[in-house]
Amino acid sequence: MEKTLTPTMEDYLEVISNLKKIKQVVRVKNIAQELKIKMPSVSETLKFLSKERLVRHERYGKIELTKKGNELAEEVKSRHRTLFKFLNEVLEIDPETANEDACKMEHSISAITLKRLMEFLESVKSSS
Amino acid sequence: MEKTLTPTMEDYLEVISNLKKIKQVVRVKNIAQELKIKMPSVSETLKFLSKERLVRHERYGKIELTKKGNELAEEVKSRHRTLFKFLNEVLEIDPETANEDACKMEHSISAITLKRLMEFLESVKSSS
DNA sequence: TATAAATGTTAGGTTAACCTAACAAATGGG
């Protein structure tokens, strides 16, 4: 029943979640800066995410994730963290590149691969 | 100076290269089947790839990669093979899923990460 | 508190990557 989101939509949820943690109030401008796109693009996409009940947002107001939106954001962020950890700690990629790669790969990795990657990280940790 | 291709364009080059190896002559229909899209979409994209001098294709004729197109195809396939190997041999993902994941991640992995992944695979091999 | 600056939205346009319907060319069996 889970309608799957596009990579772009996943990025929005992730960014909103991250901004919320450091800024208490999230605004269109913050999201635009973070995603390096223009405000009208953000306005437009927020309409879609509101329609899907993933964010709450009234004209000129602050932006918040719904319960559902937050759950999805946490999922994406978990994928991101796992990938980042692998890239940075195992492959010893510098944090900036590891972050960029994680940002892109987090949208295409399958559930099984993610699970195995987490298990792999566990096993590496315990043998160090 | 390398204008970077979209994931879609990379997929075309990869598929054309793979088909060439098993079918001697590559046609619009084969590519469409492989990518699970319709023939008109393929026709259209081949125009673009011809314009970019990555494939050779005349109306109703067979499809071939140019030198340049072949080089790019080989690069993509190398990324694919490395990812597949890691997923399948290290994480022990089943071949089908490993292939699907590799197909998607091959477009976003950075050069550095790819290099480290290859080195990692080498080190794992020698310690088994 | 009026108004300038900052922020947000609307309207309308572009591009990539798909589609269907209709037409055109090539091929192969009777």
Added chain:
DNA sequence: CCCATTTGTTAGGTTAACCTAACATTTATA
């Protein structure tokens, strides 16, 4: 060698994700 089948192209349409320009609202400061 003709014509049916298969293959390919053209025309025109859709959607997602961006954009700029113009306008609207909010906020902050003189």
